[in-house]
Amino acid sequence: MSHYKPTRLMGWLFTGSLLYLPTQCVGAQEIEKISVTGTRLKRSIQSDSPIPIASIDAKVLSTIGANDVRDLIETLPFNAGAQNNSDNLTQNFTVGTSNINLRGLGVSSTLVLLNGRRQVVSAVVTDQGASFVDTASLIPTLAIQRVEILKDGASAIYGSDAVAGVVNFISRDDLNGSEVQYEYRKRMSDGSQDETKVDFVFGSDTGSSGHVLVAASYLERSSLVLSEVDWVQPAFSSFGNPGSFVVPSLANDDNPDGLTVADPNCVQNGGSVSEGSNGNSFCLFDFAPQITAVPNEDRLQLYMRTKWGWNDDTELWFEAGFADNDVSREVSPSFPVLNAPSVLSSHPNNIYDEDIFFRGRPFGVGKPTEINFYSHQTTRVAFGIDGAIGTDKFWQVSYVNAKNEAFLNPKDVIADNFQFALFGFGGINCRQDLGVVAGAGECLYFNPFDPQASANEQLRSYIIGDYIGNVESETQVVEGVIAFDELIEMEAGFAAMAFGMQYRKESIRSVYDALTQQDRFAFLIGNQNVEGDRDVKAVFTELRLPIFEQLELGLALRYEDYGDLGGDTTDPKVSLLWHASSNLSVRGSYSTSFRAPSVHQLKGVQTNFANITDPRDGSTTFGGNRTVGDPDLVPETSTALNIGGTFSANQFDMDIDYWRFSFEEVLTRESHQAVVNAFADDPERVIRTSAGTISIVNTRFINAEAIDTSGIDFNIIYQWDTRFGRLTPQFSGSYILEYDLTDNTGVVNDGLGRLNRNTVGNPTPKLKGSFGINWQFEAHSANVFFRHVASYENDVTLEKISSFNTLDLQYEIDLGEAIKVGVNTNITVGVVNVTDKAPPFVDIAGSYDPRTGDPRGRRAYIKLKVEF
Template identity: 40%
Template structure:
């Protein structure tokens, strides 16, 4: 096999498969000579194990985004690409404490809104290790922030109709394959600077690429460094104070334990509003002389961040060597080191209902009372949460030529170490401090309350005036929760592809292969967490488990005629144990009815096994819930999820039908209809649905004070097999190339319209989720229409791109229309209906100039300036924590950037 640089099929596919392009950048290529046209290279295209020629058109809807298009949208990282794709919905690329408690600094892909674990992410056709820290929903995903430096990516290819028959169970929604540059020679350096319109949100990116070819092979290395400064809610407040207000504050509230007011909350009599609190009266003033029945709310929003403070280092090396004329050895090594710090509150709510004794010197009630609040609130500095993620990946492969085909054997070993740390209150130490036995030097057995080194912690508002707390006593009950997670992946696979017989349209190809993979996941909690010692994050037991999978697969490519290609694929996977095995087929075709019109279609089944975490793991997350007992008002509570070993695999069927049409020269139209049907879908039970179903179930709903009517503090849930999810819709892409005296213009449109997103939720019942936020059920936010309208221009050494991005309005099932965010009452919204989340339009633009050509230098200098969301549109307001839907919209506002790329 020769390492000569040839134009691959992807250059042709970019024009033919526009359905992936979030934008269209114009690239000019020299015309091929007749000899070059005959020198056709056979390559592997994502979605097939049979090598194809350059003019092959995939029977599956294959979307391609090349490096030119990536640069055209001003993408600084993979998340910038995926969030512009209309086929992607519900991904978590700016995770914060409200939507993703412990995965700050990560990003992922969610094709069709089927879940971040339902899209298989590949790098050069190889599997990637999943992130060891799961999402709030308990899903372990491939962190796209930890793949490779952006400068090394040549293109990304996306199969949009499901590909389990070829790649395995986690390709349910499709495959995204990131392909690095090949046979690169030279050196390239890029410097990016991006500045946000709000706060100190800036981003610096430095990247380098080097490659060289020699007689028997080539080597390429890339490295990138990213530094992103944070954006806090206080820098751009999208929410109202009440949206981020917790009922547990400091000043706080207290429950009487005896007498006629037993179980009734009263606001701190030393003050609430005067110290920054928000009184929430539950009875008219004067109901109890001298006391206000209710709670003292705390606005925890300002200390939290929309965008965490991040640093990333990514490195990648790839080498290939010809062992013989028929055999090549390739190896890849990549490493990613990501660090992120997101803002938080001064301290978490204390959910354990500690008792303040009657003997406490600051207790004004004359009896023991239950404290309903937090250790530190208004006026205190926020405590951050930190994530440290290290990902290492090694792959080595042998490829060889057969007389009428080729073979390949590869081994992949990858690991992700993920450490999450956050500060919380230690329950036992806090109780000691309330009883006068706090402080670092206090002996709780022999010490005297409030004397010598033993101190009282004062939870009352008098701590703001005449009885402040010392840092010593606060430190004595503060602890750091550490979750040290590890995810390992080993894959050994091999396949062979060869010609089998002749058909009218060419030679039929057959591919046969086998794969073994082992996935291991472990989470090691600190000793305090193992004892459920914390008052909010509580804790969790350690766990470690693994999953072994054996697979065999086959693919048959049948060119029945010059105009009709058929693909038949079949995969068998065996998980062993209670999960069992599966056989999944796929049938696809492409019929070129004329030079201007082609028709494609596919149908397949899939099988997704429960993950290691879903079967054996467990976690406690923080979620905002609407409590039916208090009229649907929002409450911030812990949701504790336990694994379920009784889970069964989920099964699905997908089909796609589409066409490509070129009615006139340079005008291309593509339309696809897609449909996914899931049964026994594995989901985390909706805490909101559990709460709505029975808000007074003491086995699953934990309340402070009165176990049936007290304030909500915790919901217990697990993973279950839901009944069904059906989603379908249309993808449309059209583009026209117009040559003029002032340059080449390419207007283009990419859009996805979701016609159906129907859910059967175990608690919420039958849900029509299209055009809905799906806050109260198992789905994800699903605006019905997403569209990108672009205009590309190129003339001589100049080029420019303009984009208009549209997201349609959708309903917020957390709030009723006209009630200003007070939640959905138990009886529903009635004639008012759900609150509408407004449609959203943003404008991006970019201009580039080839300075190297302008200055007539041998070195290439490309200067690019641009802006994202140029008009600084705010994301539509949602009456929820942080004030917007983080799974749909970007909170950063206008981002201006400049890039200098120097290539030697």
């Protein structure tokens, strides 16, 4: 890596290239060529690139008040729709993970690297079946030197998953000494959510050409449940306790299976009555207060990297990482029972004179929340050799082996046990032998007509069971690259070329307990064991041609073969860089990209729940959505175009880029609602209970839709030196011009400025940006950030979602060695969201959009860092 130092402050978030100019190097020190994300060829300066790169150094992570990578992702204006909030309904098994979603093109469409090399995808997938790299498990914060973000397609360089861009985390390699950082952060609004984080890093040169880096981080975070906030609105479920009953004798033409009636004591026992269509009535349960916005987390990260110079031309390196995150989350006292169990006329508390069906949950109003547990663990080992032949030839060989494992332990109602309890044969010690009398001895009745019945609580451990899953994902990568910096001498300079080969092995494995495999749960249904793998082979090349002294042409080509599981593809990339003057450079790139279906989408099985409207009677209920992989899926393809420029003069820098992506054959899953609408009476696609309610919808992963999106990124920064220090204002953002979504019938929907709740798209406000001012004077510095997310529309209710504007403040003082000789001390205090701005209201469960809004409110923090 480069050892030159720019003389101007560059510790800010840039949406274009960092403007490091050769004239800014210290003294006459020679500029060392470095590796930059987005190319296999080394460059003299990072800004000398025809592709749009944002580079965020370690200082920025502190300056913007980020506690972890998730906070950094939230500030990126070109990120849209990342799933980093703990939303109970749309982010289930992924709780405790974080991801990035460049351009709103899907969390699977951004390739995440560590020191330029691939990472294993998380063992858990999103509710939409998308695989992603868990950025929360990569590397301790203090070990990060910088994060480089390539914002255009890069499949020609890196292969699959780089369709929307690349995020490359680069570790420190120049630290000599130790650093310890302690941070305490507390929510200053309603509620008691807080977090404590301790980071440690040690670095040292070993000999004349080696270096070792060791880092550790521990985070303890407490939960925030929506019952603690004052902005949450009720979210009603028609499956409650008190519940409702389907009475067959009241059947009519509109309700052939029976009329649904609310519990007569619904209101007295804490519920609320809703009159539905066709004469039905429901006792509603408000589950919004039990939604967890921030889960309890205990996260440990360990990282080590060492390099050693074998000789003057050869360097060996090794790195290892480990991350463990234990997560718990509060949920409703019990989940709904979707299979509509029977209550016999013989039940001693049955107020009807016939057999009926129960529509509800065993525990609801006034009962304590249930706790679900999850654990995510990542281990990674990588090693390689970097070498040089002379001064113009470079080669690399590397191997990566990484595994992500997740333990899933939500709790749910065991459907048949609950049914037995309604029949009077409930209880762990109840033996249903011939002659045993219902409700006698150790056999108990569950009373659905009285939420406070003592027998109900006695039956909790019999009714509620553990859904247990052990899932894992593993990746192995072998790669070799050789680069020629002086391939052919041309009139304007030397042409450069790189050539490489890569082999990847990707596998998934899911093992569930017997209850889960047998689909015995009343809400989560269950899941099936899955095992699958595939081999991927690739060759690639890159060429850089100096056409004129000021004009450079770049060409890249990659062939990737997935065998029988995904086919093969060839993707080119063309780029141009024109130095129009000493102050202005213009860049442009065009490429085709692809994303092969994941192993999960090819071979996996996924069951989660969804809101389903039944076309038979218009009622909306929760139901299971089981999606099955399809080995005949093909890669989604795209084209990416970027045209931009960089202008720098005196103390003023500006970057601007126009970008456009066009996706086809987008990998997604069938809409469960579309399947129900089309196949309401097909028992293979829509599975119903004996009461006629929908239990499971069977869907598939498909190639179906298209996305066309374009926009403009901009970044302006000015440095102003005064008697009282340096002021550095900055304005940056991303303005979306187009976000068109084409469904599998050819209908084009305008998703720009919309929530895109029922489409393949993501929430897409037209503008995301920030304005900040940094002040530095001697040992003091302060930062003010104003962040803006434009208003957008709920495309389901057609209601406006207000803009989200927050203000952050930070002050930092460098005490030097004032406390102890030989130990440098730095103290930082700050407040995030000073005005305690609540996330804009959205008419969905939880009252906010978890992929755009932030529910955490005002947070104050203090950070102590010592260097020795």
